[in-house]
Each structure stands twice: as structure tokens, then as C-alpha cells.
Amino acid sequence: MIPPIHTLHDLIISGEISPYHLFKKSAENISHLNPDINSFATLRPFNEPTIHKHSSSPLYGIPYSVKDIIDTKNLRTEYGSEFFKGHVPQEDADVIRALDEYGPVLQGKTNTHEFAMGIVTPVCNNPWNVSKITGGSSGGSAAAVSSGLSLFSLGTDTAGSIRIPSSMCGVSGLKPTTGSLSVKGIFPEAWSLDTVGPITRYASDIPAIVTAMGFKSPRAKSQRRKPLLGIIGNLTESSDTNVKFAFYSFMDHMVSEDLVDIKEIHIDNMESMASAADMIDGCENATIHRSRYENNPELFSVESRNQIKYYSSLKPMDYIEAKRLRMRQGMEFNSLFNQYDFLVSPTLPTIAPDKKEIENVPFDYFMKYIKFTNPFNLFGVPALSIPCGFSRDMPVGLQIVGGKLRDIEVCNLASRFQEITDFHTRIPPIAKNITYFDI
Numbered sequence: 107m108i109p110p111i112h113t114l115h116d117l118i119i120s121g122e123i124s125p126y127h128l129f130k131k132s133a134e135n136i137s138h139l140n141p142d143i144n145s146f147a148t149l150r151p152f153n154e155p156t157i158h159k160h161s162s163s164p165l166y167g168i169p170y171s172v173k174d175i176i177d178t179k180n181l182r183t184e185y186g187s188e189f190f191k192g193h194v195p196q197e198d199a200d201v202i203r204a205l206d207e208y209g210p211v212l213q214g215k216t217n218t219h220e221f222a223m224g225i226v227t228p229v230c231n232n233p234w235n236v237s238k239i240t241g242g243s244s245g246g247s248a249a250a251v252s253s254g255l256s257l258f259s260l261g262t263d264t265a266g267s268i269r270i271p272s273s274m275c276g277v278s279g280l281k282p283t284t285g286s287l288s289v290k291g292i293f294p295e296a297w298s299l300d301t302v303g304p305i306t307r308y309a310s311d312i313p314a315i316v317t318a319m320g321f322k323s324p325r326a327k328s329q330r331r332k333p334l335l336g337i338i339g340n341l342t343e344s345s346d347t348n349v350k351f352a353f354y355s356f357m358d359h360m361v362s363e364d365l366v367d368i369k370e371i372h373i374d375n376m377e378s379m380a381s382a383a384d385m386i387d388g389c390e391n392a393t394i395h396r397s398r399y400e401n402n403p404e405l406f407s408v409e410s411r412n413q414i415k416y417y418s419s420l421k422p423m424d425y426i427e428a429k430r431l432r433m434r435q436g437m438e439f440n441s442l443f444n445q446y447d448f449l450v451s452p453t454l455p456t457i458a459p460d461k462k463e464i465e466n467v468p469f470d471y472f473m474k475y476i477k478f479t480n481p482f483n484l485f486g487v488p489a490l491s492i493p494c495g496f497s498r499d500m501p502v503g504l505q506i507v508g509g510k511l512r513d514i515e516v517c518n519l520a521s522r523f524q525e526i527t528d529f530h531t532r533i534p535p536i537a538k539n540i541t542y543f544d545i
Contacts, residue, residue, distance in 0.1 A: 150181055165318055175293050216256075222242075226245070248268075296391050333366050356504060443508070
């Protein structure tokens with residue numbers, strides 16, 4: 107069993123293990139397993155650390171990794187792109203600088219889809235089955251946590267890029283409230299949708315991580331003794347039978363344990379919300395890469411070129427209409443949290459597909475996945491994916507959505523779920539020999 111961060115922290119504080127010991131063990135794990143799953147793009151050279159800040163922090167001495175779209179000072183950061191081969195930032199991203207004050211130890215950079223523009227992470231293999239994709243674009247981060255190579259990892263989420271790989275790899279990943287954490291020093295995908303957040307094994311570890319990253323939690327909202335959850339019927343009904351079965355079995359268990367009440371709901375215009383989010387994402391992304399695309403299109407992958415070309419061809423009014431829909435429907439959507447404490451759905455309609463299944467598919471093929479996640483980017487609310495079961499030996503994800511700035515409450519609900527289930531503790535067979543201490 108891979109322990110939660112607080113267990114390792116207690117061992118560090120008691121002197122039973124040291125930060126150097128933890129990092130050395132993680133480096134051995136990476137050396138052993140990374141050739142099979144290829145979660146890491148760059149590893150950080152490491153000598154015995156002289157960590158002195160906040161030794162009482164729950165993150166003190168904990169090894170962690172960072173998606174290769176997030177700047178790390180003096181450590182190669184290539185944004186998954188041919189354009190930035192060998193690029194070494196001169197400054198840390200804000201969230202890295204904030205985390206550094208709390209003493210976790212950076213292992214290296216994890217692989218990502220080119221400029222975070224897709225949901226495959228082509229170079230990565232899923233630890234549960236290396237013939238399947240990890241999801242993306244934070245696929246390297248999710249694979250590293252799933253296989254035990256990192257105790258937590260930072261990813262980014264513009265349309266689902268934390269939650270999609272978290273679901274496919276069987277870990278816990280939070281898309282925070284938009285704007286609650288700085289994205290300065292992170293290569294943009296879409297300015298108005300980008301977020302940065304953690305991927306972990308245990309949802310209970312997330313509050314300490316996002317707090318260290320700079321999240322400021324508002325005063326807790328008073329809740330019912332048992333939270334009322336709105337099950338988003340639009341999404342569950344369009345899920346595969348095996349995903350639907352795992353999801354409802356999990357929710358029935360939570361109800362039988364008297365943890366929550368549930369009610370099936372239908373959210374109008376989910377399809378149009380997903381389309382609007384995709385339109386904003388695609389148009390802003392095409393604008394970001396316009397000069398690169400015009401001057402050196404050959405340095406993009408074929409998929410990225412097709413994506414940029416398509417969204418560049420749209421009329422300005424298409425983008426404006428998508429922004430207007432966001433404004434019109436945002437108030438109505440957010441009013442749901444006056445009726446329900448949280449919304450829940452499967453994170454994705456399927457388990458991770460085989461790599462061969464997705465060869466030569468059009469770029470919009472993945473809209474069937476993104477429509478489960480990107481409406482919540484559109485409205486800027488926190489959304490967390492946790493494992494809720496398995497199908498054909500592959501993880502199935504459950505998505506928990508909360509009101510704006512209710513990130514910690516979302517995590518606390520997930521933690522209560524994980525106290526009485528073990529899906530999050532299961533380790534891929536390929537990682538069965540991963541350990542962090544010999545006591």
C-alpha cells in the first residue's frame with residue numbers, strides 16, 4: 107500500500123525517515139518503472155536537501171512532480187513541444203514558488219500533450235494497462251501518482267486535463283475554482299479557462315496542497331447533516347453500461363452508509379455548455395499559437411495543426427456567442443448550489459481506450475469525453491475526480507462538483523467517501539513493488 111502524505115510526514119517528523127531517504131526511494135522507483143510508463147520528461151538532479159522552511163508543514167520533505175507546462179527555475183521545461191526543445195525557465199511559476207515555502211521536494215517534470223492541447227498524452231502508457239492511454243493533458247502526472255512514483259503531482263485543467271487522466275489512471279485530481287490559484291508562469295492554453303491543481307492518491311491530501319499553493323478557503327458554508335447530491339442524469343445516461351453500473355453502485359453504497367442523500371436531476375443545455383466551453387478554448391488557443399502556426403506549422407503535430415486551423419477559420423461572432431452563453435447560463439447553473447450541496451456524475455463516459463482505438467481519429471472525436479468535464483470549466487467551479495470502481499480491470503471515475511470556492515468542501519466529501527471504500531488505494535500490478543520506506 108502506498109501511504110497518504112500525512113503518514114510519511116509523521117515518519118519524517120519523528121525522525122524515522124528523512125527527506126533524503128524519501129527522495130532516494132522515489133528515484134529508485136522512477137528508475138525501475140518509468141521506462142514502462144514514461145510519465146517523466148525530465149528528472150531533477152538531487153543531493154541531500156537542506157530544507158528548513160516550515161518543517162511542521164504536512165508537505166515537508168514530500169517528493170512531488172510537476173507537469174511540463176509549468177515553469178520550474180533552472181529545470182528544463184519544454185511544454186511538450188518541438189518549439190521549446192531544451193528550454194530552461196529563469197523563474198518558477200507562482201504556484202511552484204509558493205509550494206517551495208512549505209518544503210516539498212521536486213522530483214522533475216511529467217509528460218504532457220503538446221502545449222496541453224489534447225487528452226491523450228501520446229508518449230505515456232497507462233499503469234493499469236500499458237496498451238491504453240493515460241488521458242491528458244496531465245497524463246504524465248496522473249500516471250506518476252497512480253504508479254506510486256510521485257506522492258502528488260501538479261497538473262493543469264482547461265477542459266478536463268486533470269480530471270480525465272485522474273479518472274483513466276484511478277487517482278484523485280482537483281480542478282480548483284478558476285482564479286483561486288495563480289497561473290502565472292504556466293504556458294496558457296486558454297486564458298479565460300485555465301486552472302492549475304493537484305493530482306494525488308488520497309483526496310484527504312489535497313487541502314494541504316492547494317493551501318500551500320495559495321488557495322484561501324472562505325468560511326465554511328453551513329450544510330445539511332447529510333449533503334444532498336444532484337446526480338446529473340444527462341451525463342450518467344450517456345455513459346457506457348459498465349461505467350454507469352460502477353457509478354450507481356458507488357452512490358448506492360454512500361446512501362446505504364447514510365453519508366448522503368441523492369436526487370437525479372436533468373441540467374438543461376449541457377450540450378450547449380460543452381460546445382461553448384470548447385469554442386472559447388479552441389479560439390483562445392488558436393490565438394495563442396497564431397504566430398507559431400503561421401511561421402513554423404511543421405513543428406506542430408498533425409492533430410494540433412488541424413485544431414488550430416479549424417478554430418482560426420471561425421468567425422469572431424462564434425466566439426462572442428459562446429462568451430454570451432457563458433454569461434447567460436452561468437447564473438442559472440450556479441443557482442443549482444442553492445438546492446444541492448454538490449453535483450455528481452461519472453467523470454467520463456468510458457474507461458481508458460486502447461491506443462489503437464484512437465489512431466487517426468479527428469480532433470473532435472474526444473468531445474464525447476470533454477463534454478463530461480468542460481462545462482465546469484466554463485462556469486469556473488471546482489470539480490474533483492476520484493476512483494469509484496473498476497471495469498475490465500480499468501478504473502472508473504466519479505466527478506464531484508461544488509459551488510465556487512467550495513474546493514475544500516468538495517475534497518472533504520471525497521475523503522468521507524474514501525474512508526469507506528478502497529478503490530483509491532489499489533495499485534496497478536505493474537507497480538506492486540513500489541515502496542517508500544523499509545520499516
